[in-house]
Amino acid sequence: MGKLKNSLIDTQGFHWPQNYETYEYEYDLGQLLCFLDYSAPDAGVGYNGSAWLVHAYAGGVDVIGLLKDTIIKEIEGLACSSLSQR
Secondary structure (H helix, E strand, C coil): CCEEEECCCCCCCCCCCCCCEEEEEEECCEEEEEEEEEECCEHHHCECCEEEEEEEEECCEECHHHCCHHHHHHHHHHHHHHHHCC
């Protein structure tokens, strides 16, 4: 299992995706810079919220298409948990 932390990388440059939540995911194979879309919980309708991994960069290359589903789900779950605590 990996570890998700807030990113300290400046992602405001034009070459990074904008308007996404940004995290760094560290696991046994290395580190990924992750960009996620987030939908906040709405208790009024019983919606728990959700996060979707949109981009995952390793060494400046988007590798989201190469990640296993289990890693994607783990990143999304950790991000959703972190974001819903705001």
